[in-house]
Amino acid sequence: xxxxxxxxxxxxxxxxxxxxxxxxxxxxxxxxxxxxxxxxxxxxxxxxxxxxxxxxxxxxxxxxxxxxxxxxxxxxxxxxxxxxxxxxxxxxxxxxxxxxxxxxxxxxxxxxxxxxxxxxxxxxxxxxxxxxxxxxxxxxxxxxxxxxxxxxxxxxxxxxxxxxxxxxxxxxxxxxxxxxxxxxxxxxxxxxxxxxxxxxxxxxxxxxxxxxxxxxxxxxxxxxxxxxxxxxxxxxxxxxxxxxxxxxxxxxxxxxxxxxxxxxxxxxxxxxxxxxxxxxxxxxxxxx
Amino acid sequence: xxxxxxxxxxxxxxxxxxxxxxxxxxxxxxxxxxxxxxxxxxxxxxxxxxxxxxxxxxxxxxxxxxxxxxxxxxxxxxxxxxxxxxxxxxxxxxxxxxxxxxxxxxxxxxxxxxxxxxxxxxxxxxxxxxxxxxxxxxxxxxxxxxxxxxxxxxxxxxxxxxxxxxxxxxxxxxxxxxxxxxxxxxxxxxxxxxxxxxxxxxxxxxxxxxxxxxxxxxxxxxxxxxxxxxxxxxxxxxxxxxxxxxxxxxxxxxxxxxxxxxxxxxxxxxxxxxxxxxxxxxxxxxxxxxxxxx
Amino acid sequence: xxxxxxxxxxxxxxxxxxxxxxxxxxxxxxxxxxxxxxxxxxxxxxxxxxxxxxxxxxxxxxxxxxxxxxxxxxxxxxxxxxxxxxxxxxxxxxxxxxxxxxxxxxxxxxxxxxxxxxxxxxxxxxxxxxxxxxxxxxxxxxxxxxxxxxxxxxxxxxxxxxxxxxxxxxxxxxxxxxxxxxxxxxxxxxxxxxxxxxxxxxxxxxxxxxxxxxxxxxxxxxxxxxxxxxxxxxxxxxxxxxxxxxxxxxxxxxxxxxxxxxxxxxxxxxxxxxxxxxxxxxxxxxxxxxxxxxxxxxxxxxxxxxxxxxxxxxxxxxxxxxxxxxxxxxxxxxxxxxxxxxxxxxxxxxxxxxxxxxxxxxxxxxxxxxxxxxxxxxxxxxxxxxxxxxxxxxxxxxxxxxxxxxx
Numbered sequence: 008x009x010x011x012x013x014x015x016x017x018x019x020x021x022x023x024x025x026x027x028x029x030x031x032x033x034x035x036x037x038x039x040x041x042x043x044x045x046x047x048x049x050x051x052x053x054x055x056x057x058x059x060x061x062x063x064x065x066x067x068x069x070x071x072x073x074x075x076x077x078x079x080x081x082x083x084x085x086x087x088x089x090x091x092x093x094x095x096x097x098x099x100x101x102x103x104x105x106x107x108x109x110x111x112x113x114x115x116x117x118x119x120x121x122x123x124x125x126x127x128x129x130x131x132x133x134x135x136x137x138x139x140x141x142x143x144x145x146x147x148x149x150x151x152x153x154x155x156x157x158x159x160x161x162x163x164x165x166x167x168x169x170x171x172x173x174x175x176x177x178x179x180x181x182x183x184x185x186x187x188x189x190x191x192x193x194x195x196x197x198x199x200x201x202x203x204x205x206x207x208x209x210x211x212x213x214x215x216x217x218x219x220x221x222x223x224x225x226x227x228x229x230x231x232x233x234x235x236x237x238x239x240x241x242x243x244x245x246x247x248x249x250x251x252x253x254x255x256x257x258x259x260x261x262x263x264x265x266x267x268x269x270x271x272x273x274x275x276x277x278x279x280x281x282x283x284x285x286x287x288x289x290x291x292x293x294x295x
Numbered sequence: 296x297x298x299x300x301x302x303x304x305x306x307x308x309x310x311x312x313x314x315x316x317x318x319x320x321x322x323x324x325x326x327x328x329x330x331x332x333x334x335x336x337x338x339x340x341x342x343x344x345x346x347x348x349x350x351x352x353x354x355x356x357x358x359x360x361x362x363x364x365x366x367x368x369x370x371x372x373x374x375x376x377x378x379x380x381x382x383x384x385x386x387x388x389x390x391x392x393x394x395x396x397x398x399x400x401x402x403x404x405x406x407x408x409x410x411x412x413x414x415x416x417x418x419x420x421x422x423x424x425x426x427x428x429x430x431x432x433x434x435x436x437x438x439x440x441x442x443x444x445x446x447x448x449x450x451x452x453x454x455x456x457x458x459x460x461x462x463x464x465x466x467x468x469x470x471x472x473x474x475x476x477x478x479x480x481x482x483x484x485x486x487x488x489x490x491x492x493x494x495x496x497x498x499x500x501x502x503x504x505x506x507x508x509x510x511x512x513x514x515x516x517x518x519x520x521x522x523x524x525x526x527x528x529x530x531x532x533x534x535x536x537x538x539x540x541x542x543x544x545x546x547x548x549x550x551x552x553x554x555x556x557x558x559x560x561x562x563x564x565x566x567x568x569x570x571x572x573x574x575x576x577x578x579x580x581x582x583x584x585x586x587x588x589x
Numbered sequence: 590x591x592x593x594x595x596x597x598x599x600x601x602x603x604x605x606x607x608x609x610x611x612x613x614x615x616x617x618x619x620x621x622x623x624x625x626x627x628x629x630x631x632x633x634x635x636x637x638x639x640x641x642x643x644x645x646x647x648x649x650x651x652x653x654x655x656x657x658x659x660x661x662x663x664x665x666x667x668x669x670x671x672x673x674x675x676x677x678x679x680x681x682x683x684x685x686x687x688x689x690x691x692x693x694x695x696x697x698x699x700x701x702x703x704x705x706x707x708x709x710x711x712x713x714x715x716x717x718x719x720x721x722x723x724x725x726x727x728x729x730x731x732x733x734x735x736x737x738x739x740x741x742x743x744x745x746x747x748x749x750x751x752x753x754x755x756x757x758x759x760x761x762x763x764x765x766x767x768x769x770x771x772x773x774x775x776x777x778x779x780x781x782x783x784x785x786x787x788x789x790x791x792x793x794x795x796x797x798x799x800x801x802x803x804x805x806x807x808x809x810x811x812x813x814x815x816x817x818x819x820x821x822x823x824x825x826x827x828x829x830x831x832x833x834x835x836x837x838x839x840x841x842x843x844x845x846x847x848x849x850x851x852x853x854x855x856x857x858x859x860x861x862x863x864x865x866x867x868x869x870x871x872x873x874x875x876x877x878x879x880x881x882x883x884x885x886x887x888x889x890x891x892x893x894x895x896x897x898x899x900x901x902x903x904x905x906x907x908x909x910x911x912x913x914x915x916x917x918x919x920x921x922x923x924x925x926x927x928x929x930x931x932x933x934x935x936x937x938x939x940x941x942x943x944x945x946x947x948x949x950x951x952x953x954x955x956x957x958x959x960x961x962x963x964x965x966x967x968x969x970x971x972x973x974x975x976x977x978x979x980x981x982x983x984x985x986x987x988x989x990x991x992x993x994x995x996x
Contacts, residue, residue, distance in 0.1 A: 010808055017804040024801055042380045092576050099327055100575050102380050103520070106513060107571030114565025118558045122635065124825045126857040133838045143836045212801055216829045217857070220561070225799040228391065231384045253801075260805045266399040266768060266797050268805070273388035280377060280385065298686030302679050395797075398768060407769045408722065411703045412729035499678050501704040505769075506674060542679065559631035560671065 012140045014257045020146045022253020023153035024215070025272075026246035027208035028226050029233025030160065031201045037177040037240030038197045039094070041101035045085060045108040046205050046230055051223035052112055053078035053206025054213035058125055067127070071210055078206025079199040081112065086198040109224065117220040124217040149211050156207045157246055160200060164242065169196050177240055232272040236279045238286030248287060251275075301426045307538045308433035309495050313515045314522075314530045315440045316487035322525035323453065324480045325460035327383035329512055330370075333390030334363040334485040336507035338492025340397055340404055343413045343502055352416050356493045363489020364482045366393070371478045390509060398504040409503025416497045433494055440487055444527055456480055457525075510564075514541075517567050520574050523581025532583050540566065621664040622915065624649065624908070625684035625693040627705065632672030634697040640901035641695045642667050643890040644883065648908035648945075651886075655946040658912035659927075660920035666690055672697065674704035681705045685712050691924055694907045696720065697900060699770050706730050714924045715931075717907040719900050721746075721771045726971035735928060737972040739903035739963060741871040743771050743821070745996065747778020749869055749978035750819050750844050752994045754779075755786060756980075757867070759842070763792040763815035765806065765830065767822050775821030775846060791815050796826070803830050807837065817842040822849050828857045835862045844869060847981070852988065860986030868988055871976040873899055874964055879906070879943035883962035899963060906961035910935050913948045913959055935959050936967045 028046055035043040057074025061067055085108050093100045134141040164170040172193050175183040184190065209223055216222065233252055237244025256271045263271070279286060313335060320326040338359035345355035374385040397404045404410065417428040447453045458466050459473045466473050496502050514537060522533020540563075574581065626645040629638035649663040657663070666688040670677035677696065684690045685708060692715045696702045699722035706725065709716040710733045719740035724730055726742065741749075754762055762783060764776035773795060780790050792813035794806045807830060810818060818841050820827065827849040834841070835858075843850075847870030855863050873896075874880050880895070883905040887895035895902060911927070913934040918926045933939075934948065939956030942948040951957045959966055964976035978994040 010812060014805055014808060017802055021801040042384060089572055089576065096579075098380055099325075099383075100579065102327070102383060103516070104572050104575040106516075107568040107573075107575065110513070110564050110568025111572065112568075114561045114568060117561030117564070122561075123853070124828065124857070126828065128859075131832060131835050131859065131862055134836055141837060145836060215801060217825045219825065222799070226801070228384075228388055232388075235381070235384075257802070257805045260809070264399070265794060265806055266395060269797055269800060270392050270395050273392055276388060277373060277385065280381060281373060284377075299679075299683040302682040302686075306675065306679065398797075407773060408724065409700060409703065409770070411724055412707070495675075499674055499704055500707045501674055501700065503674075503700050503770075505700065541676070559669070560635065563631075 009139045009141075011258075015254060016140075016142070016146065018254035018257035019250055020149050020253070021215070021256070022250035023150055023246070024208050024211050024249070025226065025229045025233050025253050026249020027153055027156060027204055027211070028230035029237060029245035029249045030157070030242055031205040031208065032230050032234040033237060033240055033242060033245040034160075034197060034201045034204070036234060038173060039086075039090065039101070039194070040180075041090075041098035041105070042231065043201070044102060044105040044227060045112065046201075047223035047225070047227040048109040048112040048116075049078050049082055049202055049205040049223070050209025050212060050226060051116060051218070051220060052081050053202075053209035054218045054222070055116055055120060055125075056206065057210045057213070058127065058218060061127065067129070071207075074210050075203045075206045078204075078209070079202040082198040082202025082205070083195060086194060091194070113220050113224065120220065122220060124219050126217050127214045129214060145214075149215065152207065152211060156204060157242075160204060160242065163196075163200065169193065173197060228276075229272040232276040232279075235276055236286050238288040241286065241288045244286055244288035298423060298426055301430050303538060303542055305426070305430045305433050305498055307534055308430065308437050309491050309498065310515065310518065310537060311437045311531065311534045312433075312440060312487050312491035312494070314518050314534050315437070315444060315527070316484035316491070317515050318519050318525065318527070318530045319444065319447070319487075320480055320484040322519060322530070323448070323460060324456040324477060325379065325463075326477055326480060326484075327379050328386050328481070328484065329383045329509070329516075330386030330388070330390035330393075331484075331488055331515055332507050332509060332511040333386070333393040334367060334488035335492040335495070335511065336390070336393050336397060336504075337366045338363045338489030339496040339502050339507070340410070340492075341489070342493035343410045343496040344403065346414050346497070347410060347412065352414065352497065356490065359493035360486045360490040363492065364486045366489075367481050367485035368478075371481045375474050375477050375481065387509060387512075390507075390512065394504050394507050397507070404504075407504060409501060410496075411501045413496050413500050413502065415500070416494075429498060433498075436490060436494070441527055448527075452476070452479075460525075513567065513571075517570050519581075521570055521581055523583035524579070526581070526583050529581045529583035533581070536582075620661060622658070622661040623664050623666060623688055623690040624911070625681070625688065625690035626665050626667040626695055626904075627670055627677065627680055627684060627693050628667070628695045628904070629672040629697040629701070630669035632670070634670070634672040637697065637898055637900040638669070638672075640887065640891055640898040641697070641904040644887060644901040644904040645694055645908050647886040647890055648883075648905045649912075651882075652908065652912040652945045655949055658915040658945070658949070659918060659922055661915065663908070663912065670696060670698075670701045670705075672701065674700050677701040678704050678708065681708045685709075685714070690714070692717070692911055692927075694911070695900075695904045699725065702736075703730060706736055710735060715911070715928055717911070719903045721774055723774065726973055731972065734972060735924075737907075737931065737968060739906060739966075739974055740900075741976050741978075742778075742973060743774025744778035744781075745973075745975070746846060746869070746871070746978075747775050747780070747821075748782040748996055749871075749994050750775070750779040751782035751786065751788075752978075752996065753844060753867060753869060753980045754783065754817060754819065755788075756992075756994075757817070757842075759817040760788075761791045761814065761816045762788070762844075763810045763813055763818050764790060764794070765810060765818060765820045765822065766793070766795045767820075767826055768795050768797050772821035772823075776819060779819050798826055802833065804833055806830075807833055811837065811839055811841070815841060817844060819844045820849070821846065824849050824851070824853055828854060831858055831862055831866075843867065846870070850981075850983065850988070855983060855986050855988070860983075863983045863986070866983045868981040868983065870979055870981065872964065872979050872993065873902055874960060874962055874966075877943055877960055877962065879909075879960060880962040882944055895962075902961075902963035906959075906963050906966055909945050909948075910959050910961065910966060912945050913942075913952070913957065916945075916949050916952055917957075931972075932968050935961075 053074045056077030060073025061070025233249040236248035341362045342355040342359040417425045518533035518537040523529020628641040668680035694717045696718040699720040702718040702720040721743040766772040766776040850868035884895035914930040917930040939958040940951045981990045
């Protein structure tokens, strides 16, 4: 029983990271209306940014903020140089180009930082026990950061004027334009948030594991699965779905074995698309 | 020198079969298949397993094509009606699952050890003669595929799938159901990928799961996007560019010695990425195409 | 394309259908012995490939400086495998068909070696590699006995792990393996050897790389209450697994291959986490004169210590031992005559030598035994080296070798 609870907790922590990546996917999808395959590599970029920042400033917090800024900046740059010229074409063009962006980011990281692994120097501590269940302090910190990030995104989306405009564009872009909402600030804010959220996910992943140029790309499928399961364009849904996927991956191993556990997110994706294409929370959207 | 060119030609032919399949799916029909390597993998393993168990190679080649098609069928049933970008993600996931299956089911595929000693298609005669025969066979398959492709383009079926690509709603409003046509296209393209995989397995002689990563799919994507989407001449040009790019980097060191060699893999990746971006933005019709509807 | 005028002429001649011309053109240079250096310069083997290539060149230079082998100078043609079977096959075809090499040296990953060896077999030339897969020892891969392995097999590594576990008095080992040929080879070799000694493995897990967490895998292992965990793992996954293990608060011991339990790992996790880990390596011949010569060449070419790249030491030995076999086979010997002399110059009974020049001189007085930089370099019946192993312990952040293991 205790080991079940421990796996559950561990699943929630990795699930929050998947959820943050899914949040970035879902935000871009909701407003820019395409699937951004560069999300995974933006995560990696954020992690490298934070590593550099940490070694420059000596503080993990300042480093993390620098990583966040790097993620946001790269996302804005990708928008200005690649996605804005494509915005009046089919979403496929943007999807293809986003794969190009993903490869390009990874290539630059590979050339600049090499392929040897890098790690965040953190204090590793032994766990404490609560009713016999091992609680790992670092997991609590990761969860805290993830939840704080979510809270910030919600504050921006729901309590600021720009957030309201963003939601208006997400609901009905044509109507939003007719009612005089200027697209430019909305898009810049969107990409800044999407990049920063992806960066946070990447930094947390880097702290839990190791940082290498390939590490983010592998998170792409789970992130898409979370976005779809949550109901595309639905931020809370994406995060909850991420947690569900994370927990499912940890708990499913007795049934499917260790190699197939990474196929779980694909299975979730398929099931949702088949059974409930609008996801857990999504409005009815043209999935088909 | 000639044998090296024969080798490059054979690999180019194998890629051309892959690219023709993808061109049929994306270029003509607008299906975004990000999982092409999955069917390539099914074909390679089918023919490798059967032929090492003693099945005659013509049969194992046919089985590879058929099995790749059969693998596409359930995938199509589940996902063919999905919106195009969802379809893309599902197919990407599919190819990863195929890779996981050949990794884990060691009783069938020898798992991560891979299958070594896959018999050559032409076993008699000198090495050079074998190589020429293999090249000839590969190009013959390409030729047949190209002829078939040209017939398809001119047939009512071809006009229908191009109509689906250009405006699915309009097709639907004429009372035609696009899903059935898309399914046929998915199956045909997968069959070509399966055949291509089988040729690859017999040519290289050794296959393992890590040869079937999504990167292969995106190389083929780069080829058809650079060459020109929807045109057969574009597909051929694209594959030639791809081969030049893959093999050319072997000689790049002589011209650009300042590039550290460990970075070459990253640079190859970066060039593919940049090509995808630039062509999508500035020349969506590719080098050969006059196809400007996208 | 790097084409010499001669090759251009040759291909032009072929295009004209004159099959004789290339042979005539090439015969001008029959004096040199052509060697293909087929190394993982890019891709996963990238950290090692450049060093391997440079050491093949350096060792060939040393051979040529000593007046060549069997009356011939060595000429090296270098190609990149990209650590990928498909690219490696094309490169090998180029080396064999365009450059007409008479031996290929230095393939690295098992996948690449398995894909290349049918080609070298067909051409009747030797392939020297440093791959771990056991399949490379036996037919069909090594049916012509032209393949030589300069690295211990994964299976042998596993046997060394079992010896160490026994010596340390462990009773309940568990295994964790990265899901590839090398990782599984290690733990399966261990399990075979351990059960042959009458022991029992209490739990075993094979894991997929690139996951956000290995907690479930670890939990399954720890639930079996092992006293030691034996891994077939790499640096990145070992880092993540050990970090998660430490944070569970368990006190298990670890036996880990040295390519993962290295100074990088200590740096990544800090001394407290890695305290007491046993790191197992095949013994490079570090104190030997051959190693000193290699190390000096490596310093000169790369500017770093030769200790950091065991495969470069193997590459150095590949050229040296091949040249010695050529010398022993005498002027104008073909590939199979040279192949027949490999064990004569490398295996015991004979004057111990540690460089080509030394061996060339000693060959005049009878048999020699080359003691290499990478190992003492004795080949068994399969063409595999059979090095000894060393157990090192990590204490206070230092990795210290404590004893040797002979199998």
